[in-house]
Amino acid sequence: MVSDSNRLVAKRYQLVRELGRGGMGVVWEGRDTLLNRQIAVKEVLLPEGMSRADQERLLMRTAREARMAARLSHPSVVAIYDVVEEDGRPWIIMELVRHPSVEEVVATSGALPVRQAADVGRQVLSALKAAHEVGILHRDVKPSNILLTDDGRAVLTDFGIAQSEGDASLTATGMVTGSPSFLAPERVRAAESGPASDLWSLGATLYATLVGRSPFERGDPMATLNALLSEEPDYRRIPPIMHPPLKGLLRKEAHERVDAEEADRLLAAVVAAKQPSNDRHEIEPRRRRRGSRGRTLVAAVAAVVVAVTGAGVAIFKFSDAAEGTPRITQQAATSPLPSVLPSAVSPSVTATPTPTVTRTRAAAVVRAWRSRDGWSIMRPVGWRGARKEAYTEWTRRDRAAHLGVEAVYAQIDPNQVARDSQESLRQNAPDLRVLRRKIVAHQGTKAVEQEFTYTAGAAGAAPWSTQGTRYREVQRVVAIGQTAYILSWTVTEARWRSDQRLMRQVISSFTVAT
Missing domain, CATH: 3.40.1000.10 (Mog1/PsbP, alpha/beta/alpha sandwich)
Incomplete structure (x- = not known):
């Protein structure tokens, strides 16, 4: 694992300083010495105790999916520029977006206003639809993987390469990965997952933008998973206007969940909801x-x-x-x-x-x-x-x-x-x-x-x-x-x-x- 800055990866990408660290990766601020531009570099780490065969499968899959994600061109997707291999593992070269995540914004400034949350949801949904159309699943949609820019742009990171970045995660035989609080039930049950699984995670993420946490977070991974499988979300602190999209996205059976088009329609209705007559002027809150x-x-x-x-x-x-x-x-x-x-x-x-x-x-x-x-x-x-x-x-x-x-x-x-x-x-x-x-x-x-x-x-x-x-x-x-x-x-x-x-x-x- 790299522990010092100024190292060159693939004789081209300079590591400047560490930006964040999770269970299976380190994100660095870097510089492309060939094109002289700032970049972000994700160093993929391997879980301790993983067999050599599982390590090789993980590395191959990460590299393959990163190359697939690099084909995506969408305003709400962090661009992937390159995938290189060094020290026997892949390094992902990405667009550097210097903005806080939704998780950071909610933690420091409070819950997002409902219409802003719905707008963020629509942008992320658009990114997911573009990826699903080419066969790419995100598998780790959560507040810490969505960045908010000053002009209102929501940017989804770790697209196609989600590997349990951040807090508690699951790693076991079969590599079920993702943050427990935002995992879809079918992924926990090891059932077949698809685009609907990403939509569930989007629903849990939107819930968190309004309350500050996932509807199933219980402080312990196993308690969280049990709540996810057996309990319904508590909507008491969710404004009623957001109930339809959240309830549609958070249905436990994937085939009963609303699809991307219906989810977008429901969120658009929230964004367009008529304001009271005295809610007209704009000021920065x-x-x-x-x-x-x-x-x-x-x-x-x-x-x-x-x-x-x-x-x-x-x-x-x-x-x-x-x-x-x-x-x-x-x-x-x-x-x-x-x-x-x-x-x-x-x-x-x-x-x-x-x-x-x-x-x-x-x-x-x-x-x-x-x-x-x-x-x-x-x-x-x-x-x-x-x-x-x-x-x-x-x-x-x-x-x-x-x-x-x-x-x-x-x-x-x-x-x-x-x-x-x-x-x-x-x-x-x-x-x-x-x-x-x-x-x-x-x-x-x-x-x-x-x-x-x-x-x-x-x-x-x-x-x-x-x-x-x-x-x-x-x-x-x-x-x-x-x-x-x-x-x-x-x-x-x-x-x-x-x-x-x-x-x-x-x-x-x-x-x-x-």
Whole structure:
């Protein structure tokens, strides 16, 4: 195995630096000294313990399929320039694409907006169709093998040469290869596989772009395979608009799966879905991720309402002192505001050209905000807001506090939703400490409320949070009809005592229209 840079492979391709390493390969940044261009070089490694005969078969197959893949010319396929043999194994010379993978984007920025995910799916599907037409199977479609360029191009890597790159993989007699989380059931059962197997992997990959992991990932290869063979995906956190393509691609029997044409039609319908009338303008969003919960935070916007159509994100900003705008204020010694604002009854408000806010711990300013999905909440005035599919959030200007409302679709147990949410947060906050968890009353409905503290880290942290700062968060899970709602209030430990009254007022005000 090569361990140093500047080595020449086949007396032509210079290895510059290592870009990535997996169980059966190392990818290098390289330079073609003959054509003087940058390239990527994949060094194929052989699994330990493999017999000599199996090694020879693997090497022959890799070289053969790489040469087949080199015939593909498609904008969503990383181009293969050459295949050479040195040290008794093949080296794949490829196009160098300097862009993050879908896996990296989701891990650092949060779940992809639904329409972007569907568009990525269509591009990858187009690449797969082109390959299948010439008899090439990918066999390892997964988020880490799809790159996203700045102009929205999705590029599928390791085409035709997938050999368990990255995390846990399978290697056994017969060489069943691929990442367990994204393998099609027929491949696990050693049944005959074909283009439908790649479509299954695409479905699992699209699921991961929206949730952060494969629908069958269980942390252990064998547990993952068992779930893949015997369990159905959990669609509770998948926006309903994406259910048809995912359910069509993730049917366990290959002959029941939608074909490439039908999958493309279903994904095209998601991309073309009509946007609400206030979702028209474009602005670059910044996304965050907390485990599988994709959330959006946006920089200051000049208008009252700004929207994102391509990314499916609606952005809104509310002024602290909008001239002539009614304000709802909480007085120091009065009862909390009603959680429901009847259309025929107006709450006590103050509407003046230059409203005055008393800056004391006893006074807090809130305003009713109604979601187009039928729920409402008294959100703090002056906090910046953003909406992304099933998640809505507001952030204090100094980033010391954050409010979120997440909709989880399906009639489910709020206790389980609370546990799942806690585990998702723990993935990015290993020092998370649970302070309490109990059943509470929320407007006549039983809800689950939990409180915990954690320290914000660098990887996967929210854009509004500060690395190394200790935060306290309260979550209340309310199940109403077919939807569970996760209400989260996060503040720095320094603000915890001063913000408790405001927190209680805001969370208790959450109401769903029936």
